[in-house]
Amino acid sequence: MAGNPIDALRRVFFVYGEITMQLGQAVFGQKDLAARAVAASADAIAVVPSAKIDTDGKTVNQVYGALWACLSRTELEPEWLSLANTRDHPDEYAYGARHARMWPSQFMFDRLSVSVCIGNSEGWIIHVDWVTRPEAEDLERRYAMMPLLRAKVFNRNQAWDLARLIAHKLDVA
Template sequence: MNTVADLIQPLLAARFDPAGRAVRKVVHEVERVLHHTDLEPEWVAVANSLANEDEDRYGLMPSAPWPDAGRHRRVTLSVELGYSEGWIIQVDFVQLVDRGHSAGVWHSRPLLRIKTLSRSQAWAVAAVVSRLLDID
């Protein structure tokens, strides 16, 4: 199996720019890139796979534009233990929402999820996705 550094190296030359693309198209590109590595996660999916209109709960719609980063807006990545088995890599859009009289509150909406069966595979996938989406 290749090291994570070996898998990331080709991505440095061809970094993917998600700006202006729909969430589903970005997820498809992430899936395509991961398919060409030895990592092969179980699945890669839009977080709001049913296109539920409650974006606060289920995540941005698949047709929504990929969010742009800024001073109080960022794309984040996390790795967590799955509910029944495996590990979930999740990419979220986090932004500071002004509450007027208060300092504001951070608001998070999921964008995509990836499932792997092992912890080491999850962290390797997270490293590739982080580099691909320029999160690191």
């Protein structure tokens, strides 16, 4: 004799609720683990809201970790922040700086650039790029740009506010 269909439906919803709760806890645990890993990779850089990030002697990956640790504690936290060369491809001029590359130092003809552009499908992308100029002997005087970091937000005002904050944290402006 089959059981009551209402009781069977209740059991299904109970099991579904349990699975959903476990999945939510697993996702929360993953995010917590990722946040702790990023903070640890930042070499325990102190997070003070008005403080700039010390980039001297740091790799691109370490600066990324320090910036993410700062941004994750603000109301301007982006949807995502990533290294421009997400797969650590060896061709830096096509894909961006490798993770282990030293963060660029400020030279006379070099600079960091923080810019905002509209995303391909939705939202706004904040670009952090290293702009360099060839040696003085080069008559063409061209510029070269190497992507360093990317961030995404969905609101235009948040994009510009985040770009200002990143420029301040990296001492670009």
